[in-house]
Amino acid sequence: DAGVTQSPTHLIKTRGQQVTLRCSPKSGHDTVSWYQQALGQGPQFIFQYYEEEERQRGNFPDRFSGHQFPNYSSELNVNALLLGDSALYLCASSLTSGRAVMRNEQFFGPGTRLTVL
Amino acid sequence: EDQVTQSPEALRLQEGESSSLNCSYTVSGLRGLFWYRQDPGKGPEFLFTLYSAGEEKEKERLKATLTKKESFLHITAPKPEDSATYLCAVQVSGQNFVFGPGTRLSVLP
Numbered sequence: 001d002a003g004v005t006q007s008p009t010h011l012i013k014t015r016g017q018q019v020t021l022r023c024s025p026k027s028g029h030d031t032v033s034w035y036q037q038a039l040g041q042g043p044q045f046i047f048q049y050y051e052e053e054e055r056q057r058g059n060f061p062d063r064f065s066g067h068q069f070p071n072y073s074s075e076l077n078v079n080a081l082l083l084g085d086s087a088l089y090l091c092a093s094s095l096t097s098g099r100a101v102m103r104n105e106q107f108f109g110p111g112t113r114l115t116v117l
Numbered sequence: 118e119d120q121v122t123q124s125p126e127a128l129r130l131q132e133g134e135s136s137s138l139n140c141s142y143t144v145s146g147l148r149g150l151f152w153y154r155q156d157p158g159k160g161p162e163f164l165f166t167l168y169s170a171g172e173e174k175e176k177e178r179l180k181a182t183l184t185k186k187e188s189f190l191h192i193t194a195p196k197p198e199d200s201a202t203y204l205c206a207v208q209v210s211g212q213n214f215v216f217g218p219g220t221r222l223s224v225l226p
Contacts, residue, residue, distance in 0.1 A: 004160070006160075033214070035216075040218075041218055041219075042121075042204055042206075042216030042217050042218045042219050043161070043204075043206075043214075043216045044216070045213055045214055045215070045216075048213075056213055058213065088158075090160050090161070092214075105151075105163060105166060106151070106163070106214065107163055108153070108160035108161045108162070108163075109160050110159055110160045111158075111159065111160045113158070
């Protein structure tokens with residue numbers, strides 16, 4: 001059973017550049033959420049995608065955007081990178097279209113470590 | 118504003134020394150409380166989901182409990198391999214998950 005996968009593992013960018021991170025959900029899952037985790041802190045919710053649409057969004061600027069594809073995989077795009085965007089970016093998948101007891105469980109990928117210089 | 122706090126921030130235990138981690142929350146419309154374990158540089162690993170006050174879940178040396186305002190993660194006779202950051206998260210109305218800052222646990226042999 002394939003778990004959540006993310007690519008790339010590490011990424012180094014400079015201020016002002018743009019970056020795209022990718023995520024494939026756990027087999028059978030249809031919903032993808034993205035989180036930003038700064039060093040020593042808990043993950044912060046960025047947004048969630050379901051049925052190829054952004055369903056909910058956290059307190060992040062419009063520089064953060066995303067996309068979900070028909071195969072449920074997802075991308076996170078960040079424009080005009082700032083030093084403060086350096087963090088571990090986590091993707092989590094879950095199941096919306098299923099039994100209620102299963103819907104709330106989110107499974108995380110290994111993350112992409114983004115460093116902005 | 119939905120808020121989750123965890124205590125202590127860090128905890129050092131001797132192998133076999135049992136203890137508890139606390140997660141306190143102030144949210145509107147709790148849909149579930151989740152515990153995760155996170156090793157350095159890796160994604161969180163799902164441990165437990167709790168839905169209602171009084172509920173308990175167990176897995177090996179870990180036991181999670183839930184009240185109306187807080188949750189506890191009890192660690193019985195911990196081993197060095199239990200060393201990790203333990204994250205608590207609550208799912209509020211909609212699909213949003215709010216995470217606490219975590220408790221860094223070190224178990225010394």
